[in-house]
Amino acid sequence: MTQLTEAVHAHRILPGMKLSEDEVAEVFGVSRTIVRQALRALSHDGLVSIERNRGAFVSKPSVKEAREVFEARALLEPQTARAAAERATPEDVAHLERHIEDEHAALAAGDAGRALMLSGLFHVEIARVADQKTIETFIQQLISRSSLVIALYWQRRSALCESHAHHALLDAFRQNDPDRAEEVMKGHLVDLVSQLNLREPPTETRSLKEALRG
């Protein structure tokens, strides 16, 4: 059922799309009970919004919400990157490195959606290295919602942006350089926001089934 989350992260399911309980249940071959549980969970993470007696829809973050998400990230992530740099072991670094490699591989294979998902997951992994489970949970939620924000507000000019910052973070972790890690993360988040077009709230929908089968 976590496939739903992945589909959202990979932009195979787009904001505004309705997630009908019967439909999702049929696609995954489970009962509505399970689907309802999952949708509730996603709702709690802000990925879908549930309207009573109307159904669940993939959230369409407003401009204000988009800003809030990145403001929260700016509060949490630099400090978390610092803590990660203090604690990072060679194994941690290797693990993160593999993560980046996977992202590149996905990109090379033309699977931009998977690359985007892995790119977000990288930030969650940092919180894991920092050994901050509570904050990790928050960052997880923020990354999910960031994926929605990107789907809505990304302006496509300047495509390959993240690679550099993530490599720079990796270096800082490898050298256990907290100051640098914090600064890089701070700048990285500023970069991300600067590449958003936080003005219009566009719309678009597709069929659910074909998006999931893809």
Next chain:
Amino acid sequence: MTQLTEAVHAHRILPGMKLSEDEVAEVFGVSRTIVRQALRALSHDGLVSIERNRGAFVSKPSVKEAREVFEARALLEPQTARAAAERATPEDVAHLERHIEDEHAALAAGDAGRALMLSGLFHVEIARVADQKTIETFIQQLISRSSLVIALYWQRRSALCESHAHHALLDAFRQNDPDRAEEVMKGHLVDLVSQLNLREPPTETRSLKEALRG
């Protein structure tokens, strides 16, 4: 069903206590379906932990989790208090003031549990004044878990601690003094942690029904 949350905040339900689905369903006169929904929601907020095929228990934060909660609060709340001080209107101040008065009234009436709950809610209200819905959600969760931490690790010497800090925050808001608000909040959180005894993980349970009837 939010009564469950209130009961936890007011320390009428204590960490470790089992929340049997049938039992809760009977107490509230609803079906297990509803109870399960509620328990999953509480689980997501970290108030209860669900063990598969065993049931839901009020969470017993470990020392590490307790530290993490207050570390996260230290990252989020000072900045949020700053933002609140920048935006606070006279209406906001009046609203927060009433909150503090309610807390005092509860304390005077001997309802220490309700006072504790209101004291926590005060922090959530600050996020609301700051107009930061996303961060407000996080703080809400952190406050809830703080309530559990307090139930487990509070050392009773120095009882009336919060009053001063909350009044100081109110003053800072009234004067729209962001620097002061941020500093006071920072110190307030340090105070709170310093009054915890983050060493032993004690245990204790009571019957659910009598706790809710009380």
Next chain:
DNA sequence: CTGCATCATATCGTATACAATATTTGCATA
């Protein structure tokens, strides 16, 4: 008397059935 295996009971996990609500469709009327 103690320890372990087995069985009975209780509790949770999932599916299904029914009720409540929203949405759509069709028709009548202005």
Next chain:
DNA sequence: TATGCAAATATTGTATACGATATGATGCAG
């Protein structure tokens, strides 16, 4: 043709029933 009402349909909300799993008791062997 457009509009408003009403019935029909579809979808979600809730309760209940059944199956799976863990827990505790019981009895037997050592």
